[in-house]
Amino acid sequence: MLVGSVREGRKSLPxxxxxxxxxxxxxxxxxxxxxLAEWPLPMLALAKPPAMGLSDNADQQRWAAKIRLADGYxxxxxEYNHGPSAVLKNALDYLWAEWGRKPAAFVSFxxxxxxxxxxxxxxxxxxxxxxxxxxxxxxxxxxxKVEAGRFAADSRDEKQLTQLFDSIAWWAAALAAARISKx
Numbered sequence: 339m340l341v342g343s344v345r346e347g348r349k350s351l352p353x354x355x356x357x358x359x360x361x362x363x364x365x366x367x368x369x370x371x372x373x374l375a376e377w378p379l380p381m382l383a384l385a386k387p388p389a390m391g392l393s394d395n396a397d398q399q400r401w402a403a404k405i406r407l408a409d410g411y412x413x414x415x416x417e418y419n420h421g422p423s424a425v426l427k428n429a430l431d432y433l434w435a436e437w438g439r440k441p442a443a444f445v446s447f448x449x450x451x452x453x454x455x456x457x458x459x460x461x462x463x464x465x466x467x468x469x470x471x472x473x474x475x476x477x478x479x480x481x482x483k484v485e486a487g488r489f490a491a492d493s494r495d496e497k498q499l500t501q502l503f504d505s506i507a508w509w510a511a512a513l514a515a516a517r518i519s520k521x
Contacts, residue, residue, distance in 0.1 A: 342426030410510035417448025451476030
């Protein structure tokens with residue numbers, strides 16, 4: 339699970355903690371909390387595109403080792419100016435093969451529940467050869483649901499998150515089996 343914002347006072351962090359705490363209760367998968375604030379990836383300026391393979395850049399190598407471990411991803415992103423955060427887009431752009439043939443699910447918030455950020459993230463995921471899921475969590479009125487660093491989900495948020503977990507568990511298992519059979 340990636341926390342896709344590093345902004346001071348970010349709402350992504352308490353929302354991501356809510357997702358993480360709920361995910362830890364599931365028995366069909368394990369989840370790791372990856373906060374991009376702890377992964378200061380410089381803006382991608384490598385000489386060759388990641389689709390051509392990894393370079394000898396230490397940041398890219400470390401990031402690839404982390405991302406390679408997962409069978410699926412939940413991306414938590416605010417909607418900034420009708421799209422996902424720049425730090426999340428940069429983190430996605432840093433790699434190519436490591437993302438491939440794995441499901442991607444989305445949790446977002448913003449003026450219209452993060453719909454436009456998720457729409458763009460799905461297109462990016464397709465280009466990275468991920469399997470973007472239709473299930474997503476669109477959080478409305480996030481500013482009213484975050485207080486003292488905690489997120490208070492409503493029943494709609496909870497229902498969407500349960501559906502997202504059910505879907506990513508199925509897709510992660512199915513695509514992991516498919517990757518193994520191709521190896």
